[in-house]
Amino acid sequence: xxxxxxxxxxxxxxxxxxxxxxxxxxxxxxxxxxxxxxxxxxxxxxxxxxxxxxxxxxxxxxxxxxxxxxxxxxxxxxxxxxxxxxxxxxxxxxxxxxxxxxxxxxxxxxxxxxxxxxxxxxxxxxxxxxxxxxxxxxxxxxxxxxxxxxxxxxxxxxxxxxxxxxxxxxxxxxxxxxxxxxxxxxxxxxxxxxxxxxxxxxxxxxxxxxxxxxxxxxxxxxxxxxxxxxxxxxxxxxxxxxxxxxxxxxxxxxxxxxxxxxxxxxxxxxxxxxxxxxxxxxxxxxxxxxxxxxxxxxxxxxxxxxxxxxxxxxxxxxxxxxxxxxxxxxxxxxxxxxxxxxxxxxxxxxxxxxxxxxxxxxxxxxxxxxxxxxxxxxxxxxxxxxxxxxxxxxxxxxxxxxxxxxxxxxxxxxxxxxxxxxxxxxxxxxxxxxxxxxxxxxxxxxxxxxxxxxxxxxxxxxxxxxxxxxxxxxxxxxxxxxxxxxxxxxxxxxxxxxxxxxxxxxxxxxxxxxxxxxxxxxxxxxxxxxxxxxxxxxxxxxxxxxxxxxxxxxxxxxxxxxxxxxxxxxxxxxxxxxxxxxxxxxxxxxxxxxxxxxxxxxxxxxxxxxxx
Numbered sequence: 001x002x003x004x005x006x007x008x009x010x011x012x013x014x015x016x017x018x019x020x021x022x023x024x025x026x027x028x029x030x031x032x033x034x035x036x037x038x039x040x041x042x043x044x045x046x047x048x049x050x051x052x053x054x055x056x057x058x059x060x061x062x063x064x065x066x067x068x069x070x071x072x073x074x075x076x077x078x079x080x081x082x083x084x085x086x087x088x089x090x091x092x093x094x095x096x097x098x099x100x101x102x103x104x105x106x107x108x109x110x111x112x113x114x115x116x117x118x119x120x121x122x123x124x125x126x127x128x129x130x131x132x133x134x135x136x137x138x139x140x141x142x143x144x145x146x147x148x149x150x151x152x153x154x155x156x157x158x159x160x161x162x163x164x165x166x167x168x169x170x171x172x173x174x175x176x177x178x179x180x181x182x183x184x185x186x187x188x189x190x191x192x193x194x195x196x197x198x199x200x201x202x203x204x205x206x207x208x209x210x211x212x213x214x215x216x217x218x219x220x221x222x223x224x225x226x227x228x229x230x231x232x233x234x235x236x237x238x239x240x241x242x243x244x245x246x247x248x249x250x251x252x253x254x255x256x257x258x259x260x261x262x263x264x265x266x267x268x269x270x271x272x273x274x275x276x277x278x279x280x281x282x283x284x285x286x287x288x289x290x291x292x293x294x295x296x297x298x299x300x301x302x303x304x305x306x307x308x309x310x311x312x313x314x315x316x317x318x319x320x321x322x323x324x325x326x327x328x329x330x331x332x333x334x335x336x337x338x339x340x341x342x343x344x345x346x347x348x349x350x351x352x353x354x355x356x357x358x359x360x361x362x363x364x365x366x367x368x369x370x371x372x373x374x375x376x377x378x379x380x381x382x383x384x385x386x387x388x389x390x391x392x393x394x395x396x397x398x399x400x401x402x403x404x405x406x407x408x409x410x411x412x413x414x415x416x417x418x419x420x421x422x423x424x425x426x427x428x429x430x431x432x433x434x435x436x437x438x439x440x441x442x443x444x445x446x447x448x449x450x451x452x453x454x455x456x457x458x459x460x461x462x463x464x465x466x467x468x469x470x471x472x473x474x475x476x477x478x479x480x481x482x483x484x485x486x487x488x489x490x491x492x493x494x495x496x497x498x499x500x501x502x503x504x505x506x507x508x509x510x511x512x513x514x515x516x517x518x519x520x521x522x523x524x525x526x527x528x529x530x531x532x533x534x535x536x537x538x539x540x541x542x543x544x545x546x547x548x549x550x551x552x553x554x555x556x557x558x559x560x561x562x563x564x565x566x567x568x569x570x571x572x573x574x575x576x577x578x579x580x581x582x583x584x585x586x587x588x589x590x591x592x593x594x595x596x597x598x599x600x601x602x603x604x605x606x607x608x609x610x611x612x
Contacts, residue, residue, distance in 0.1 A: 041567040042239055043238050043259045043260070043562060043565055044260070045262070046249035046258040047240045048245075048263075054068065054199055054203060055197055055198040057129070057135070057138065062555060068175055068211075069175075069559050071175075071205040071210065071222070073175075074174060075090040075093075083547045089118070089123070092104075092105045099500045100161065100164070101162070102159070102160045103157065103158070104123070104160070106123070106158065111227060112181075113204050113206070114178070116178060118206050119152070123150075123152070123158045127147065135193045136186070165498045165500040165501075171456070175205075208225050209233060209238055234563075235562070235566075250268050260533065260535040260540070260553065261533060262553070264280075277536050283530070283545070283550055283553075284347075284531070285347050286531070286555065287347070287529065287531075289339075289527045289529055290523060290526055291450050291524055292451050293312050298471065301473075305475040307445050311390035316374055317380070317396075320375050320423060323367050323368065323370060323371040327342055327366070327526055330527055331527050333411060334409075334411040339527040341527060344518065345525055346514065347455055347528040357515070364518065368422050368423055379391035398426070399427075400429050401448070402431045402437075404431045412450075412526065413431060442476050443475070444475070463513055465480030465482075481523075484517075484522045493509075533552065544561055544564040546561065
């Protein structure tokens with residue numbers, strides 16, 4: 001196997017301290033996944049979600065960002081073994097004593113796929129564009145919120161001056177693009193830049209793969225970049241093939257038509273455990289399943305819109321809804337036991353930032369009797385039909401939008417309908433196509449709606465979407481998933497972002513932010529589903545998990561899995577080698593049964609998919 005890192009400079013001690021996501025079609029005709037007729041080694045991944053855009057400045061769906069991770073490099077990546085920050089385009093970095101100046105020393109051997117060398121000017125142009133252009137800041141604007149200026153000292157040195165310290169400087173998950181390609185695009189597109197889809201193939205990047213082809217609703221094809229600075233990938237091609245039904249994707253895996261299937265249900269994973277040449281991996285979850293309550297949608301300027309139920313502006317009602325739900329039941333019945341009951345916003349995979357209500361903090365634990373008493377005391381009277389009305393006389397019939405394409409969501413929605421009935425709330429369970437759900441969210445035409453996010457090792461982004469600045473500037477432009485605004489939350493968000501040295505203090509702020517989200521009961525986390533995936537060992541001999549212990553293949557924060565993957569039957573490439581505990585496949589049977597996980601959201605430009 002390849003070594004994950006080329007030789008790099010040593011990070012300063014201060015640097016080390018700072019480091020301390022719909023149009024679909026049926027399955028395509030059977031095509032051998034490992035090699036085509038010409039002998040090209042191809043790794044084929046089954047997928048059900050349509051990409052939103054290949055424009056890295058605005059791409060938010062996790063399915064898209066996972067693909068773009070292989071097309072564009074970042075300054076810093078994540079160590080595949082430890083989930084800690086690790087060198088990428090930047091060989092090393094250093095912060096000034098006051099944390100206001102960061103210097104990144106770049107590699108001098110990085111070339112874009114069109115042969116042009118990547119220099120500090122490309123980094124400066126990328127970051128400055130995000131700072132200065134609102135349309136370019138959709139996906140990564142939070143990362144540059146405290147940036148004052150970015151300059152290039154020379155071809156391999158980038159200096160970032162900050163207005164205040166920023167804890168995410170070693171987690172800048174920003175695709176670095178070639179200035180010579182994107183500057184003309186930005187000038188030509190102008191106000192239409194937010195609709196630019198970046199489908200001028202092949203797409204120029206510096207990553208280990210080149211985006212070569214997109215047949216919408218059919219497949220996406222990437223070609224290996226043989227001149228990548230970290231070394232050429234083991235497979236010549238990486239193909240993502242669409243399937244309308246996950247069961248069809250599983251059957252394709254059985255038949256050898258695809259190499260990898262992700263987001264398996266418990267039943268699908270179980271059905272594959274005894275299939276020859278198929279390995280099942282169950283990993284720590286990094287996503288959460290949740291639902292948000294519409295508290296009354298408004299823009300940043302206070303313009304009200306949408307048609308959410310007026311009673312949901314009452315925190316007492318929102319809290320009673322949460323108390324009527326048993327997250328343990330949702331895990332057992334909704335996920336068939338393949339999840340962990342949630343409390344806080346961050347999955348336990350990220351132990352520093354994970355928080356769960358305990359003791360006196362657990363004010364919204366499952367307690368339908370207390371929920372009924374709360375509603376009685378607040379004047380929500382129960383009618384002859386068993387359905388309550390608000391003190392203002394509005395009948396508590398709530399629309400609930402549920403993803404129809406996710407069995408665990410469908411099952412959870414049925415449970416919620418039952419349990420909310422126990423406290424006098426009638427639920428109109430609208431199990432709908434993801435595109436309908438997405439439109440309802442952005443038009444604020446819902447009462448309860450299923451949502452969730454994939455969480456990165458640094459959780460700043462998933463918290464940034466709930467600041468008051470995350471509210472839409474006008475109806476339909478929201479970047480988050482909830483119409484939430486809380487002054488104390490915003491203050492804590494800024495405080496955690498500025499805490500670049502003291503991890504314990506930053507974690508304390510993050511825990512308090514989760515407590516506010518929990519208490520306000522607008523964003524309500526239900527479970528952390530396990531990550532379950534399977535691949536063919538007769539097509540993939542070795543592949544790397546992230547992290548090494550209990551990690552996943554699909555949805556990594558780096559590009560380790562598909563870069564490291566070796567076609568079955570081929571000799572491993574030279575290098576220092578990846579530790580044995582990081583390898584799966586070959587003749588080794590490794591079934592990691594570890595709980596955790598969660599999921600996604602959507603945006604209007606596409607239909608659905610996991611959010612990053």
